[in-house]
Amino acid sequence: MHLHRTFNYKLLPVLFLVCCAFSVLAQKKKKDYTPLVNPFIGTGGHGHTYPGAVVPFGMVQLSPDTRLEGWDGCSGYHATDSVVYGFSHTHLSGTGIPDYCDVLFMPTTGDPKFLNTEYSSPFKKKNEVASPGYYSTHLDKYNIDVELTATTRVGVHRYEYPNGTTQANIIIDLKHRDEVLDSWIEIVNDHEIRGLRQSKSWAQNQYVYFYAKFSKPFKTYGIALDDKLQPGKQKIEGKNVKAYLQFDNPKEVVVKVGISSVSADGALSNLDAEVPDFDFKKVQKAAKTTWINELAKIEIEGGAPSVANQNAVYSPYGYGYPYGNVQKRGPAPVDYAKIKQTIFYTALYHCLLAPNTYSDVDGQYRGLDQQVHKADGFTYYTVFSLWDTYRAEHPLLSLIDRKRTSDFIKSFLAMYDQGDLLPIWPLASNETYCMIGNHSIPVIVDAYAKGIRDFDAEKAFTAMKAAVNRNQFGLDSYRKNGAVLADDEKESVSKTMEYAYDDWCIAQMAKMLKKDADYHQYIKRSQYWKNMYTAEGFVNARTNGGWRPDLKPGEVNDNYTEGNSWVYTFMVPQDVETMMDKMGGKQAFESKLDELFTTSEKLSGDAPPDIAGLIGQYAHGNEPSHHIAYLYNFTDDPTKGETYLAQIMSKLYSNKLDGLAGNEDCGQMSAWYVMSALGFYNIAPGQQQFMVGLPQFDKAVINLENGKKFTVSNPGASISRHNFYLQGMTLNKHGYNKLYLNYDDIANGGDFEVYTGTLQNKLFMQDLEKPTSKITDDQIVVTPYFSASAKTFKQPFNLEIKSTEKDVKIYYTTDGSAPTTASKLYSKPISITATTTVKAIAVRENVSSFVNTGTFTQGN
Known part of the structure; x- marks a missing residue:
């Protein structure tokens, strides 16, 4: 046959266009992960x-x-x-x-x-x-x-x-x-x-x-x-x-x-x-x-082997699900990869439920001042559970939803315009003031650091400073004393630790905006966490110049926010290496982490049900713990972090009705899983390093908004359900020897491949380059403390003045005046025989601490 005699060559351009159209449609069609x-x-x-x-x-x-x-x-x-x-x-x-x-x-x-x-x-x-x-x-x-x-x-x-x-x-x-x-x-x-x-x-x-x-x-x-x-x-x-x-x-x-x-x-x-x-x-x-379309922003494959199970139960709700019409019982393989993928995509789904749109189709919305406003060129959102979501939910969205992240920040600034305050926990047209800290700040700073900059950065910076310089929730005590004092405010330890982190974020924003004076001011404030550390390496509440007596690290009391000293001792993501030093060095730090996860000490005091998902005193069911397992990356044995990450992901997340360790908290509980299952986690949003963790899938592709893809591969994920460990890594086909990824490594697209096995490889992990987290500029001098904190006494006693730092001199007064370097140099305990107000400072190289004050009243 001579086909060329019957074929209409005029159709070629049409066929070419049709083929191109089908090609484009094929490229645009996203895989359906909704099942x-x-x-x-x-x-x-x-x-x-x-x-x-x-x-x-x-x-x-x-x-x-x-x-x-x-x-x-x-x-x-x-x-x-x-x-x-x-x-x-x-x-x-x-x-x-x-x-x-x-x-x-x-x-x-x-x-x-x-x-x-x-x-x-x-x-x-x-x-x-x-x-x-x-x-x-x-x-x-x-x-x-x-x-x-x-x-x-x-x-x-x-x-x-x-x-x-x-x-x-x-x-x-x-x-x-x-x-x-x-x-x-x-x-x-x-x-x-x-x-x-x-x-x-x-x-x-x-x-x-x-x-x-x-x-x-x-x-x-x-x-x-x-x-x-x-x-x-x-x-x-x-x-x-x-x-x-x-x-x-x-x-x-x-x-x-x-x-x-x-x-x-x-x-x-x-x-x-x-x-x-x-x-x-x-x-x-x-x-x-x-x-x-939303779920296809992250595409995953594999994740676990299929295992024969004589008692497998199949239902419309998923393998092993307790409800639904049972369709089949008996010998059949359990598709653990599907189970793990269900946990992942349900977590991603939960991450995308909040914050919520609050502006109408014409842009109008009811603001925090209860007046009607119009969002010009952006969507206005509400329901920001920021104490929770700044930790992983917002860093995740900064990767996969930059446009919406920009609108979140524009919503923050609109709230600031309406109420002179960045949001804390806004709900509908109300500020609930729920939880602590000023955590719209890390959301803004993290986005700006990652190139999301189509908002008024100068206004944002002014709003950040206004938020932390108001006289509310112990912020005045924090600025005056270098710590929130328990005498002034409840939840003083937690507030000090989280305010210090927010201040570190402001310092990073100041640096990016080239505001030198502001940078120095806030990098100093970001170190106020040091004033909460005892010589024993735990945080404790400061009261009347001393510590709250009889510290029980597992006790939940009114000095902490839904936590205790165990958890908040590690709440220093902006200055991990200095925290190590406070605990006695790298080995002591590792031992303290070990003890956190293995201690048999029980929760005591007024523990709310939020503190759940316990591994020792690690509480995955509440957010202040969420970065802690990744701190092992700073130690000589990061394999311990791998062990606990695997345990958390396999034991505290499931595809059952109670498949979360605690409250979902508007996406944070799930965002931790999404980020951790991908194999990296940002312990300090605002900082560019992501801790390398334990990728849970054979392949995970993050489809970035710039058209690039970042692919994480772990062929070993299908060898064992949970227990595998890093044996090697490559980034863009080149050997990789760091325990962290930089943001640009992800944002520029590329291939990150990890090789895992069922045995720990401590030698490999020890040789990897550690992440960095250390404040070196404008070092503060830690405020000294008194050996007693009781406000009344019956019998005379000797008061010691101490410091957690060794290279300082302490000066004090007993007449109520402010101490200076011209005051009496402390050399021995002070005899307290009558009602006395003692004030003291610590000085190092002409830098003075805050004044520590205690009043001891003689009583009958």
């Missing part, structure tokens, strides 16, 4: 997550509410519950304080009821299905199937009622959950309603306007005030407003609900812009596509 996400992880135990429908960083989190109160009801849902009250539009992911669960919708049948004990319904776990952007369940009481999906600002419900139902209701409950300050519901027409829920809980004054449209007309309605129907009323306002809408044999009703903090019109605009029709499947598909 590896299990939204039920963390809904049991104390994870405080929710399983409902949400898109990345969405304003709407449409999820079932099964629990009305209690610590384990913070998200409105707990895996052990069997009754659902309805489906509300806002939820918090893994917090330790309850809030949200606003604007509850509940489909029912029969005569409408307004008490939640009457309209609620039992449901069965086996009938729940959850995946990114989708949730469904069955209401046993009413035989109604419920499906939920969402866009950024709109929740979409689909209710399937039994055929022939003449009283098919939707209950709207605005009283649900927390205290209502004001609310109203208005019937617009037989397809639309709108309203407001203004409430008070953790957020003291929160507005949620809503606008709802229904795919079918309701035949009748009723609005109740204080659970009593108000006949003929189209709009009712009050603190206990509920409504019902009733349909006549609708079979299926699709409900779309837009929300806004600004107005009902804003909610309507959000609704019309994001969901113009009632095509539930289209919204669901779009939500899934959004998640496919």
Whole structure:
């Protein structure tokens, strides 16, 4: 055959374009990792997550509410519950304080009821299905199937009622959950309603306007005030407003609900812009596509071998999952790689739930001053759990979501404009002042250090300094004394340690902005942590010039924030090498780390349930511990760090309901796993070094926004499930001999390959170049301390003045005057026989410490 005689060569350009188009489509198509996400992880135990429908960083989190109160009801849902009250539009992911669960919708049948004990319904776990952007369940009481999906600002419900139902209701409950300050519901027409829920809980004054449209007309309605129907009323306002809408044999009703903090019109605009029709499947598909694109920013392969298991249980919830229809039992391989990948992608999913969008489609939002503002050229966000998330969540997002990170910082600066303060823990249009520190600062500095600079850096720097120079939460004591004194403020040890880290971040920003005077000021302040260290190498509270007596490192008391001396002793990520010296050198430091992980000492005192996931006194369930295992990289035996990293990842994360060691905390608990499983971790955001850890997958590809890829390979990950150790490394095909990666190594793309085996290779690890973390400029002199701290005495006693530093001279006064180098030089204990105020300083090379003061009052 002579094909050239019949082939139309004019088609070649067309075919070329078609081939190119298919090629481009193939390149753009992302691998779908959504089947590896299990939204039920963390809904049991104390994870405080929710399983409902949400898109990345969405304003709407449409999820079932099964629990009305209690610590384990913070998200409105707990895996052990069997009754659902309805489906509300806002939820918090893994917090330790309850809030949200606003604007509850509940489909029912029969005569409408307004008490939640009457309209609620039992449901069965086996009938729940959850995946990114989708949730469904069955209401046993009413035989109604419920499906939920969402866009950024709109929740979409689909209710399937039994055929022939003449009283098919939707209950709207605005009283649900927390205290209502004001609310109203208005019937617009037989397809639309709108309203407001203004409430008070953790957020003291929160507005949620809503606008709802229904795919079918309701035949009748009723609005109740204080659970009593108000006949003929189209709009009712009050603190206990509920409504019902009733349909006549609708079979299926699709409900779309837009929300806004600004107005009902804003909610309507959000609704019309994001969901113009009632095509539930289209919204669901779009939500899934959004998640496919987000999750594909990190692509992983392998991670563990398949192992035969005679008792394998397969269910829709994953291998070994305790709920769901059992599909198969018996001899079968357990795909541990799939289990590990499920843990990873669920963790990544959790990392992308918060912060939450708070500005409407037109940019308007309600600010921290309760006024309406407009975000110009950026999206305004809320729900920043910064005490938690600055540690790993935000460094992760600085790698994979730089545009959104920039918008976070612009949101911070807007909050500063509205309230003269960078955010601490903003929720909706409120500053909760929850937790300690000023940790929007490391988020800003880390982003700027990593090249995210399309924000007003000068304003940011001014705002940072304003944050740490205000007189609140012991900051005045910190500046005056070089430490927060227990006499002045509770949680003084934790606050001093975290304020010092924030000051180090400001110093780094000053250096980048070439502000020399500011750099010297804040690099000094970043060393104030030294004033909390005892001669025994533990941090302790300073009181009346001395230490809190009878230090028990495992005791949780009011000198610490959700921790104890064991944990906060290691809270010096900005100056690790000096911390080593304070403990007696590298070997002593390693021994102290060993003891932290192996001690049999139990938690004592007032330990909250947040302090969980214990390995010795290491508490992975709470964030101050999260960097500690990586500190072994500074020691002579980093293999110990590998051992504990493997233990944490394998024992404290799972694909079960209680698969988190503690509260999810808006992504931080999961971000630790994501970063650690990739094989590197930034212990001090704002610093460019990432500690090399233990990559958990055969291959992990980070698709960077600059178009480059950073690939981490560990072929040994499939040899053993958990117990493998580094044997060698290459970076871009060249031998690599460092226990850290620089940020540019990752950001510029490349290939990082590690070789692992099942035996520890201490010789290899010892020879690797150690990371650096040491403050060398503007060294401070540690404040001396007194041998006694009791404020009253009966019998005369001798008071010693001591220092944790050897090369200092101590000068003191007993007449209340401020000591100088012209004061009396301390050489022997001071006899205290009457009420006396003693003040002392330590001096080294003409540099003086802060004044240490104690007043000892003679009593009967």
